[in-house]
Amino acid sequence: MTEKLNVFAVRTLTQKEYFAPGHRACQGCAEVLAVRLVAKALGRNVIVSNATGCMEIVSSPLPFTSWRVPWFHVAFENTAAVASGIEAGLKVLMRKGRIPRKKIVSLAMAGDGGTADIGLQALSGALERGHDFIYICTDNEAYMNTGIQRSSSTPFGASTTTSPAGKVQIGQITWKKNMAAIAAAHNIPYVATACPSYPIDLVQKVKKAAEIEGPAYIHILSVCPTGWRSAPELSIKLGRLAAETGVFPLYEVDHGKYRLSIDFPKLKPVKEYIKLQGRFRHLTDDMIEQIEKRIRKEYEELKEKAAKGARDDSNRG
Amino acid sequence: MIPFMIDGQPVEGKEGGNVLEVALDAGIEIPHLCYNESVRPYGACRLCLVEVSRRGRTRLTTACTYPVLEGIEVYTQTEKVLRARRMIIELILAMCPGDQLIQDMAREMGVHAVRFKQEDKDCILCGLCSRICEEVVGAHAIQFAFRGDRREMIPPFLGEAMNCIACGACVVACPVDVIKMKEEGDERTIVRWKRTLKMKQCKVCGNYFAPWFQLEKFRDQAKLQKDFFDVCYTCRT
Numbered sequence: 001m002t003e004k005l006n007v008f009a010v011r012t013l014t015q016k017e018y019f020a021p022g023h024r025a026c027q028g029c030a031e032v033l034a035v036r037l038v039a040k041a042l043g044r045n046v047i048v049s050n051a052t053g054c055m056e057i058v059s060s061p062l063p064f065t066s067w068r069v070p071w072f073h074v075a076f077e078n079t080a081a082v083a084s085g086i087e088a089g090l091k092v093l094m095r096k097g098r099i100p101r102k103k104i105v106s107l108a109m110a111g112d113g114g115t116a117d118i119g120l121q122a123l124s125g126a127l128e129r130g131h132d133f134i135y136i137c138t139d140n141e142a143y144m145n146t147g148i149q150r151s152s153s154t155p156f157g158a159s160t161t162t163s164p165a166g167k168v169q170i171g172q173i174t175w176k177k178n179m180a181a182i183a184a185a186h187n188i189p190y191v192a193t194a195c196p197s198y199p200i201d202l203v204q205k206v207k208k209a210a211e212i213e214g215p216a217y218i219h220i221l222s223v224c225p226t227g228w229r230s231a232p233e234l235s236i237k238l239g240r241l242a243a244e245t246g247v248f249p250l251y252e253v254d255h256g257k258y259r260l261s262i263d264f265p266k267l268k269p270v271k272e273y274i275k276l277q278g279r280f281r282h283l284t285d286d287m288i289e290q291i292e293k294r295i296r297k298e299y300e301e302l303k304e305k306a307a308k309g310a311r312d313d314s315n316r317g
Numbered sequence: 318m319i320p321f322m323i324d325g326q327p328v329e330g331k332e333g334g335n336v337l338e339v340a341l342d343a344g345i346e347i348p349h350l351c352y353n354e355s356v357r358p359y360g361a362c363r364l365c366l367v368e369v370s371r372r373g374r375t376r377l378t379t380a381c382t383y384p385v386l387e388g389i390e391v392y393t394q395t396e397k398v399l400r401a402r403r404m405i406i407e408l409i410l411a412m413c414p415g416d417q418l419i420q421d422m423a424r425e426m427g428v429h430a431v432r433f434k435q436e437d438k439d440c441i442l443c444g445l446c447s448r449i450c451e452e453v454v455g456a457h458a459i460q461f462a463f464r465g466d467r468r469e470m471i472p473p474f475l476g477e478a479m480n481c482i483a484c485g486a487c488v489v490a491c492p493v494d495v496i497k498m499k500e501e502g503d504e505r506t507i508v509r510w511k512r513t514l515k516m517k518q519c520k521v522c523g524n525y526f527a528p529w530f531q532l533e534k535f536r537d538q539a540k541l542q543k544d545f546f547d548v549c550y551t552c553r554t
């Protein structure tokens with residue numbers, strides 16, 4: 001219910017920055033904004049395992065770092081494995097009395113390439129083993145750090161350097177992998193989608209993930225002006241449009257129960273989102289219609305699940 | 318920066334700062350409920366009690382209201398502190414037995430049974446909502462009513478909080494999450510303050526994006542032209 005809150009509500013969040021400014025992210029990068037908000041939400045008692053990718057590169061140009069909390073740069077494949085190990089290690093050290101008992105969050109974070117493609121096996125294992133940790137995927141819909149290569153999270157129709165739009169194909173010819181659904185299929189206690197254009201919602205979801213015992217997965221859509229060929233000053237707006245058009249619905253799956261964070265009575269035309277991005281410039285109205293159809297269908301399916309969640313709630317009284 | 322000690326560890330705080338904030342920054346956990354950096358410390362919940370030694374005298378005091386002073390020695394884990402903390406959380410739990418956060422905190426501090434008469438309140442009287450509403454929002458919509466053990470945080474005269482702009486700042490800040498907000502159709506309600514406001518519809522997309530009353534207030538304060546809020550934040554630009 002807090003998604004629309006802005007102005008004053010954000011000023012009740014901590015003014016402390018655990019992710020320092022001065023990093024090397026591009027102008028208008030919403031991924032780094034997401035990371036800053038995640039860091040704010042978790043505070044000081046967190047240990048981060050961060051896969052290679054933009055967020056790792058921009059935050060740690062030797063000898064500098066943006067991280068004011070313990071942070072590991074890990075390989076692509078093993079982010080969730082390292083985070084599992086940290087959680088298990090902390091548990092043992094506390095049990096043996098080697099460190100004082102207190103809540104320390106083990107946070108794994110990776111981009112969409114690091115999550116939906118390369119780190120998926122380790123992630124699935126960690127979710128299935130039930131480690132008490134948070135996994136955050138900052139999804140900018142391609143391998144951005146190495147120069148915009150497609151991932152399985154790149155949306156249909158987007159032009160990237162490895163799915164170029166031209167005479168032969170229309171850009172990405174596969175549909176975006178639904179990572180949140182894959183995480184939810186592990187029957188973990190908490191899955192959510194978020195976007196830094198909705199800062200209070202994002203922070204509250206991360207806090208909830210930290211409180212809940214067991215694995216939590218949060219998928220954060222992160223507008224990337226460089227890779228999406230969009231104007232840097234439009235990043236926040238694009239994030240909002242993603243939600244308002246139904247392209248990236250904001251929802252939670254809390255112990256198996258779906259809940260839409262915002263249910264727009266009327267979705268905006270997908271074209272409004274698409275037309276602001278150069279990566280979709282080549283799409284014809286027909287193709288956009290095809291995309292919209294699919295997005296509407298997926299949105300309806302999601303609404304159905306959320307309605308079921310609400311029904312179950314009221315039945316239980 | 319002003320140097321002092323917490324639990325034998327050298328720390329530094331800035332002039333005008335408080336002991337709680339320095340401790341938390343240094344990773345030293347002190348439980349607290351009524352502290353929020355955005356507003357002035359208030360010392361309502363008493364949970365952040367610590368022992369402070371200054372010029373040879375030691376006393377129990379709340380860390381959130383104790384100023385950073387050169388050379389003081391702060392202790393957060395003495396037997397006296399832990400005992401006082403347990404007593405306080407037990408009292409809060411007796412007042413609000415249903416609050417999840419309070420139950421969890423009590424359990425962590427080793428309080429498993431409550432020896433006092435139990436009430437069935439949910440508000441822990443931390444005063445954060447009203448301080449935020451006053452100092453951050455400037456709406457002055459809610460205040461404590463009555464005194465002593467009859468003290469309550471309620472909308473004025475238990476009616477609708479007529480100054481409330483339904484910004485939700487208090488909803489987000491309440492440590493025990495008992496201020497609920499609802500949105501249905503073209504109305505937003507802050508349930509606890511009995512405040513229901515009509516939402517404004519964006520001229521372009523048709524979504525309801527913020528309460529009329531709130532937008533009119535902003536427009537008035539910032540002297541914006543009449544149609545400034547006709548479109549929502551997304552459709553603007």
Ligand SMILES: Cc1ncc(C[n+]2csc(CCOP(=O)(O)OP(=O)(O)O)c2C)c(N)n1
Nearest residue numbers: 052053054111112113114142143144145146
């Ligand atoms: C095993 C391995 N393969 C390839 C690379 C090169 N590499 C570094 S960052 C990166 C892109 C990461 O993409 P993503 O995970 O989506 O994060 P983003 O940069 O988009 O935030 C690649 C391919 C690497 N570091 N390690």
Ligand code: SF4
Nearest residue numbers: 450481482484485487
């Ligand atoms: S919602 Fe109302 S009571 Fe709460 S902070 Fe805003 S104006 Fe004040």
Ligand code: SF4
Nearest residue numbers: 440441443444446491
């Ligand atoms: S309603 Fe919440 S914020 Fe307000 S005094 Fe009670 S506990 Fe504190």
Ligand code: FES
Nearest residue numbers: 349360362363381
């Ligand atoms: S936090 Fe210090 S008295 Fe409540």
Ligand SMILES: [Mg+2]
Nearest residue numbers: 111112142144
């Ligand atoms: Mg990426």
